Amino acid sequence: MPLTLQRADLIRSANFIDGQWSSTQATLDVTDPATGELITRVPDSGAAEAAAALLAAHQAFASWKKVPAKQRAAIIKRWNDLVMAHQDDLGKLISREQGKPLAEGKGEVAYAASYIEWFGEEATRLNGEVIPAHVTGRKVFALKEPIGVVAAITPWNFPAAMIARKIAPALAAGCTVVCKPAEDTPLTSLALVHLANEAGVPPGVLNIVTASREKTPEVVDLWLDDSRVRKITFTGSTAVGKHLARRSADTLKKLSLELGGNAPFIVFEDADLDAAVDGVMAAKFRNGGQTCVSPNRLFVHRKVQDAFAQKLCARVEALNVGPASDAASQIGPMINARAVEKIERHVQDAVAQGAQLLTGGVRLTALGPNYYAPTVLMGVDPSMACSCEETFGPVAAMAVFDDEATVVAQANDTPFGLAAYFYSQDVRRIWRVAEALETGIVGINEGALASEAAPFGGVKESGYGREGSTHGLDDYTHTKYVCQGQLD
Secondary structure, three states: OOOOOOOHHHOOOOEEEOOEEEOOOOEEEEEOOOOOOEEEEEEOOOHHHHHHHHHHHHHHHHHHOOOOHHHHHHHHHHHHHHHHHOHHHHHHHHHHHHOOOHHHHHHHHHHHHHHHHHHHHHHHHOOOEEEOOOOOOOEEEEEEEEOOEEEEEOOOOOOOHHHHHHHHHHHHHOOEEEEEOOOOOHHHHHHHHHHHHHHOOOOOOEEEOOOOOOOHHHHHHHHHHOOOEEEEEEEOOHHHHHHHHHHHHHHOOEEEEEOOOOEEEEEOOOOOHHHHHHHHHHHHOHHHHOOOOOEEEEEEEHHHHHHHHHHHHHHHHOOOEOOOOOOOOOEOOOOOHHHHHHHHHHHHHHHHOOOEEEEOOOEOOOOOOOOEOOEEEEOOOOOOHHHHOOOOOOEEEEEEEOOHHHHHHHHHOOOEEOEEEEEOOOHHHHHHHHHHOOOOEEEEOOOOOOOOOOOEOOEEOOEEOOEOHHHHHHOOEEEEEEEEOOOO
């Protein structure tokens, strides 16, 4: 099944600054993780390109913020229509540069479009407040205004969804944007910006520059140091998020940080085991486990551990691993060699410390350079690397527990707090555990949590701010208090 596009012009190999496509002398290779083959080359940008993008966004903000919300909404909705009209091509592009199976690539496009559509509709509902006056003769208002230029820094694992849920609310609120996509997957982001331009986003309102891992600090630090950038929105590692927060302090930028996770998945003794296995398959093995909300630690009650493990292994062993060009593929390649090396290190460390390897645990080199077999481990403990670090791969690492209080304490024993999942049929337990878990997202008898209408984000070292929902739109605004007197 060839991954050729109907619209070849969706593959862009240039920066988009002030409504124009522009190149640089230095370039960055974009390769197919399934084969290692070159797809195309994009600019390896630096401070000059970052500065040009920022200038364009700063100048465009003065006019864009004044565009009536209904007109902004119409442009954003046209963008949504174009994204969905090109769902097949965009899905193929995601699969080519990121590696996920084609069905998942197309599904991500629909997921990305749901955010564009949602925030296009919310643009006309960015309401302020009329506050009862504290004395006679006054009117008191609270107005929501766009915060200004937004710098969006997006990850490689969901190259369409992550840029959509950052840029769409920014445009809806009346902000302008400079964006730096991940070096591994810039093509999807460039294609989405191309379609936004077709939809009528004015020049300078949306700008994107690409850069290698080595030159990314040159781009991003310029935005961090410049007071004209009023907000940073970032999805990625906690270490980078902390750098962004520190570097933004001098200009007191607003930040939305969706950072690392170490999600627990708890299976209580009264759980519906078949439903719990379905939940693990949906949450753990989507995108090959390369998602920030993937369960990293599976806690299974001793009474049901063997039955659960047997059911889970049967499902995992039935997964088809292969490239997106194979329609039967359910697990694609990992994003790059570094990712495979980390997965391998975690599995080897767990086995060396006494964990039992139930299935998988090997590289699938016959398929290509970046494939790893879906894996199930049993007998994992908190000292193992796979319990302490985010594996970001198709590894289900199980630990056993005996009582509710202990497993909740173990689930919370991490500096991270993005997502958590648990399965139980006891209504009283459900509310006790949901309230006790220290995470921003909780899935109860459910492994698929994503929704454009729900607030997405974490607590502790998983970051702050929310994406999606009305809370996600508020994060692109500030509140202005207006008091008018002498009205009596």
